[in-house]
Amino acid sequence: MGLRLKVLGDWLKEHELLDDGADESVQRLVDQLRSDKVMVAFVAEFSRGKSELINAVFFAGYGRRIMPASAGRTTMCPTELGYEAHLPPCLRLLPIETRLKPQALLEWRMAPEQWTRVDLDVNDPAQLAGAMEKVSEVLHVSEDEARALGFWHDDRPEDNPPVNADGSVEVPRWRHALINMAHPLLKQGLVVLDTPGLNAIGAEPELTINLIPQAQAVVFILAADTGVTKSDLTVWRAHLATMEGGEGTRFVVLNKIDTLWDGLSTFEQIDHQIERQCAETAHTLGLSADQVLALSAQKGLLAKVRGDDVLLSESRLPEFEQLLGRQVLAQRQGMLVTAVRGCVANLQTQARRTLAVRRRELSEQLLELKGLRGKNDSVIRQMRLRLEQEKADFDHSASSVLAVRSVHMKLLREVFKLLGSGTIKQELATLSAALREPGLKLGIKKSYASGFDNLRQVMRKVQSLEGEIQAMLSHSFRQLNTEHGFSLHTVSAPDMARFEIDLAAVERSHMQYLGVGAMFQLSRPEFAEKLVRALHARVRSIFETALGDIEIWTKSSSSQLNTQLRERRRAYGRRIEAIQRIQDAAGGLGERIEEIDDQEVALDSIDDKLDRLSRELLTAGGAGASVAAALTTVA
Template identity: 60%
Template sequence: MATSFNEQLDQHGTWRREFALRLKLLGEWLNDHDLLDTAVQERLKRLESQVRSDKVMVAFVAEFSRGKSEMINAIFFAGYGRRIMPASAGRTTMCPTEMGYDAEVPPCLRLLPIETRLQPQALMEWRMVPEQWTRIDLDVDNPQQLAASFEMVSQTRKVTQDEARALGFWHSQAPEDNPLVDADGLVEVPKWRHALINIAHPLLKQGLVILDTPGLNAIGAEPELTVSLIPQAQAVVFILGADTGVTKSDLAIWREHLVSDSTGTEARLVVLNKIDTLWDELSTPEQISAQIERQKATTADILGLRAEQVIAVSAQKGLVAKVSQDEALLQKSCLGLLENALGEGMLLERQRILRLAMNNGISELRTDTARTIHIRKRDLTEQSMELQGLKGKNAGVIKHMKSRIAQEQIDFDLGGAKLHAVRSVHLKLLKEVFDILGAKVLKAEMGQLIEALTQKGLKLGVKKAYGETFTRLRANFATVQRLTAEMHSMLSVMFTQLNTEYGFSLQAIQEPDLNFYLNDFEMAQRSHLQYLGISNVFKLAQPEFSDRLVRALSARVRSIHESALSEVEFWSKSAAAQLDAQLRERRRAFVRRMDAVDRIQQAAGGLDERLDEIAQQETGLDQLEQKLMELTSHLINSPQATAESLDLETASA
């Protein structure tokens, strides 16, 4: 029984694979016709990487015993005919668990020991050290082995109160949140800090990433979850109990980790799970339905959501219904409503954004390539007019033309000194950009923040310190935007001069708009400031906690910087590649013109023969331009077309 979410994700994955195939074929066709310059090649590479690696992360967040793992089983893994994620009574998922697919990694479960919290590295840094993770190989065709392996995410260990405090699970200022102390004075904490599951599940292969988070205490102890992973999820499913509604701890998770006054809630879905606990034989179906609707309305009101963002389901009955193929029970479980919300809301919006990016990229690629074809056509037209003027002329005139072409080439080559000077300034400005957004500056910024947070006692000025840090980071981006604008202005002047002097058709590409990355900064700042509320003020008094928080921020900002640098570098390469392409075409034109005059000198019929060749080349370029429009239009306008419909012979013709 396929669900809308599964079907839509599968269709999206099919489109991504076919689009990547079409991009590859387009690249081969461009290469065959000598149209694959550096800029076009880089753009194709970026587009293919983006469409192949696009991920859709769905974060499931809940306090303990809300049925979160059971819901993941019901939505994603019912096809195995049994539970895969541990979903027994009591606490199941003790550590944050990411489930996805990487074709370069064998099927496995990787577990990061909880003791790594005693060291300063951020979670993102530990990902780069695979030898520190405990690895269990998985047999994807053996559901029993999978389920048994996944049980390890629920493992715990006993530690002293001091050890628990160092690990972030014991807070003297908030005793009500501390774990129970046993007869030996020990407390139970998760054995693992983080889990990564890599399996070739059909949905995961399509780019889905599932983030399964534990309860409030575990979320609060791992700042990177709140300030990085959860905010970047395309959808967050917040799970409550239908029988209890919004409890105090549920409300704490919602307010402290999932929403703030300055962020929207459109990507949030709230699920009232376990509606089967309300199925009472002493109540009529109408009474049960009314009770569920009241609970939904109350929940929406408390959390400040639209009513349609609250969905009531029974994950357990939905899983049973799918495994037993009981359509009536599946309908009663209302699981399909949640799947529709995920598919039609979050997934379709993600697809729309990706396809828009692909369409824009292909349009720009077409413009760059068409410009090269137009240059070739213009050079042929000029050469044809030049040769037409030789009709009926004597050998002296032809010899003079040959000398004139040679002199033009010499003058053109001498103009290269100007280009070299402008390029030197351009590279100098580009180096400034890389310095500003580089690791050295970021390390200094984070060092200042750490210093501000290492003051004694409560960190009552911590928000101010964070605010000042983000102000400086935004100022750096403003400087980068000014430098790229300066580079764009310089290129515009140079391109205009070259267009005037040499008849080029250079067009300075608008510098990158860094507002997208500033928005990422805003989101990072909001998530951090939200985390610095009064409930965490005692945690911030612990140097190791503040250090982990800053390292999480550093990892997030580094990722933003690297993405912005990549964008600026690509823009710079595109400008240089456009110039290089037209310089290369002009030098080729000199060679062709000189070759044509040589042939005319050597044979009386050479002039007419060369004019016929030019006419044929012009026809060929017209056909080339038409084929370019056809191939790129197919990518832009027919995203759902099947790979089989692509004429591979034509594409490679």
């Protein structure tokens, strides 16, 4: 779809039918089609089978386990699997020591040199699995160091990591891992987040307040042999219980159903027991029974590796894969199809508008030339002088457009300033100071509320400036339309309400996070500092998105004006040239008239082709279905 869109864009550009900013917005959408990600996060207490499920769904084709999955804490750091075309297959690891510095994870992502890179040989499953072992590497540090890194809490000794005989504490060696692989599903934009258990998730605030809430789907895993334990419930409450419906989707998986296959019970008895356990689980979590999927990741993986269809079906893994494919990727592609439709419609409008302008200029010229029939040289010379004068007048008055532009730019600069990082710093200053204050912060909820109120005010100010710009543009467009017979339309300004909603979601994720026991961690300065940085980074990205939308909007208004000025100048040039040629070789009038007829025919054929290209693009959509197919064929 991206490619076809580019073809349409290039073709329109070649015929100069697009406004200035248009190919940029096409490029933006093409890039988005290529780089848009949909994240599925696997969240659970350790040893529930997250890594095994990832192996079964994504890596069975390698004929073995790729992500380390065994008893105990194997996944020590959060691991993202995804695909970026500009990188070779590799594993990138961020050292745990970065926790001692204030930068947020989002900032470390932008510093590739800080990550340790291990190249992966995707044709060698053993090398691949060996490299992946790195995500379970640990370091032995003193208790003080463990405390500084956020893994040791004197107030919650039961959650502390094991202490060795020599008094040293085992902590993860890496803070975060990024795996880059050209797996078909990852190439389609899927990003899988594998998380360590409760303890380690809690140590990285950004997982809780940024990554997990932004995931399009979160898979929560329980094990049939342990049932719902206290720590499972803590994870559920902290990360999934209050997830909002619409934006993301939650799946609950009851894993390890093979532990119920005791070889003595009949299939009916086992099925019955599985149903009962699903119902109990659903009840405990406050869901309906059909929201809990029972399966065996391990048997699913084994069945795929061995090519055992019976076992695969018994593992019930395929049901989970279908759900994942259907709901997640199809949903994302649906969104993209809508975006492409919008973009094509916009290109069509622009191109049609330019074509209409050209048609009108041509028919006026035709009238002008027909009026010259049978006229003598001096009338023709008069006509030419008049045209040249008209052109000079036009060029002169077109400079008044510059005045409009400068007011427009002034208002825009105000908008840019409002959405800049200086504003964020300023509006969140009180909240940041409150967070950084030593000791327990009981009034922190109020500080959040007022900080976010400030940010919402900023969005409203931006909205009202947009209104001013809009009013000014529509006034001057109307004027230009009457004066010059232009057909300028104002484009409606992007609605900032959307970003207020995004801000509210950020506020909610912080409140929720602090509500589930992270509040006392806030008394630690380095933790508070991280929270502040993570907050700023997230708000900044919302403000930047708003800015991007505003830039596109502004460009579409000013480039329309450029297009119409350009077409008008060109028409003057053509009219003067036609008359010049008639003057030079008297008798050429008939030919000139024919030329104009030809040009009108050419416009008709461009119009037809525009129709055809757009239709082709819009019917090429049916993407959703292919995704579910990919999921099942890949494995």
